[in-house]
Amino acid sequence: MNRWEDIWEVPLPLPFPLKIIKSYLLKGSNGYTVVDTGLHYEGDIEAWEEAGKTIGFDWNEVERIVLTHYHPDHYGLAGWMQRQTGAPVKMSRTDFEQASLFWDEDSDQPEEMARFYAGHGLSSEWVEKIPEHLRGFTKWVQPHPEPEFIRGGETIRLGDREYRILHTPGHADGHLSFYDEERGWLIGGDFLLPKITPNISLWPGCDPDPLRTYLNMLEEMDQLPVKKVFPAHGPAFEHYHERIEELRRHHGERLERMKGWVKGKGANAVEVCCRMFGKNLTIHNLRFALSETLAHLEYLRLGGELVREKEAGVWIYRTTA
Numbered sequence: 518m519n520r521w522e523d524i525w526e527v528p529l530p531l532p533f534p535l536k537i538i539k540s541y542l543l544k545g546s547n548g549y550t551v552v553d554t555g556l557h558y559e560g561d562i563e564a565w566e567e568a569g570k571t572i573g574f575d576w577n578e579v580e581r582i583v584l585t586h587y588h589p590d591h592y593g594l595a596g597w598m599q600r601q602t603g604a605p606v607k608m609s610r611t612d613f614e615q616a617s618l619f620w621d622e623d624s625d626q627p628e629e630m631a632r633f634y635a636g637h638g639l640s641s642e643w644v645e646k647i648p649e650h651l652r653g654f655t656k657w658v659q660p661h662p663e664p665e666f667i668r669g670g671e672t673i674r675l676g677d678r679e680y681r682i683l684h685t686p687g688h689a690d691g692h693l694s695f696y697d698e699e700r701g702w703l704i705g706g707d708f709l710l711p712k713i714t715p716n717i718s719l720w721p722g723c724d725p726d727p728l729r730t731y732l733n734m735l736e737e738m739d740q741l742p743v744k745k746v747f748p749a750h751g752p753a754f755e756h757y758h759e760r761i762e763e764l765r766r767h768h769g770e771r772l773e774r775m776k777g778w779v780k781g782k783g784a785n786a787v788e789v790c791c792r793m794f795g796k797n798l799t800i801h802n803l804r805f806a807l808s809e810t811l812a813h814l815e816y817l818r819l820g821g822e823l824v825r826e827k828e829a830g831v832w833i834y835r836t837t838a
Contacts, residue, residue: 518571523676524702524747527568529555531590533801538590539749541704542572543676548580550675551604552695552704553749554594556657561594576601582662583675585706586689587612589620589654591749596660606662607673609684611691613664618722619651620658626722627651633721634807638785638831643803650800669693680704685738687731688715690724701744703757708738709746711754714767718808719815728816732768735761768813775813776836779823783835786811 519526525542541552555561569575579602584592587608595606618626627648635644667673669684673695680695685708695704707715717728724730743757754760771793778789786807794806814834817823825832 518568519753521702521745521747521753523678525568525572526747526753527564529564529590530558530560531556532558532560534799535590535750537750539747539751541747542568542574543678545580545674545676545678548578549574551579551582551598552675553585553591553706554582554598555591556589556593557597557659558593558657562597565594565598577603579604582606583667583673583695584608584612584664585694585704585708585749586692587616587619588689588707589657591706592616592662593658595662595664596658599662600660606664607667608662608664609668609691609693610666612689612693613666613691615690615723616658616661620655620661622652622655622659629721630804634804636830636832637807637811638787639807640787643800646800647804650804667693675704683738685734686724687717687727687734690727696741696743701742702747703741703743703745704747706749708734709757709760709764710748711746711751711756711760713750714764716805716809717768717812718805719811720808726812726815726819728768728812729819732765735765772813772817775810776817776822779814779834780836783826783833785831785833786814789814789834 523544527540527542528537529540531538538555540555543550581604582595582598599606631644631647667682669682671682672679673682678697680697683694683696685692685694688707694708717731719727739761745755746757747753775789778784778792790807790810798806818825823834824837825834
């Protein structure tokens with residue numbers, strides 16, 4: 518368990534491929550601030566209990582809970598933790614609304630996702646698995662917290678220090694990062710990761726062009742004099758500007774490959790996805806791979822470099838020239 522001045526890193530286990538999420542605990546004179554919570558999952562509750570023994574804090578010393586975004590590994594334990602601590606939960610309004618869209622028990626988003634994927638070429642064998650797969654996450658995010666909303670441009674106290682709240686969308690529409698200007702330290706959630714590329718996915722009911730949003734945001738964030746990043750996955754790192762440039766290059770190369778694959782007779786998103794990520798995917802990985810493929814294809818289409826037409830009920834992407 519690593520520590521930097523007033524910031525503790527708390528690794529929490531995940532029962533799916535990412536394996537670990539890094540939450541952060543910031544010590545202040547009035548108690549502790551938790552940034553991201555992990556899942557409502559026995560393994561994460563046990564990890565927090567162990568962290569309490571190691572660091573020396575009790576639940577009644579937590580003064581606030583702050584969330585970067587609504588994805589289950591960041592949001593899932595927030596409601597449970599709020600009940601344990603009585604602390605307020607702070608997050609963006611957009612991401613709370615999307616948490617409800619994706620994780621409410623009565624939401625029809627799982628069926629909408631299945632129809633969405635079917636329209637882009639996913640076979641019925643896989644389409645039938647989507648609703649059950651998505652509803653499998655509900656148990657890890659209940660109960661929902663009762664949040665207080667924060668937004669980019671405001672400031673927030675984490676521990677004893679003031680942080681600028683930055684809206685860093687792309688990975689999630691309402692994703693927030695937190696910047697300590699004096700130290701040049703950024704608590705970045707999934708906005709920028711040191712070893713893996715943040716998943717940029719197209720989902721029904723969300724940003725229709727998330728990759729463009731993400732790339733534009735990277736350009737803006739590159740102006741910030743960041744000295745150290747505390748990410749949710751992977752170790753804290755200092756090569757902030759170099760990592761931004763690597764991600765720009767990565768997405769540029771991926772866009773060029775996809776344009777080449779749909780040239781001529783065209784292809785649907787599933788066909789492009791299989792070329793990019795392979796065919797041997799679990800339902801969990803397929804969902805992310807296909808949604809990321811669609812984010813790239815729609816970036817190209819909305820930028821005028823591709824067109825799409827329906828053939829036999831499935832969208833086919835082609836180059837314009």
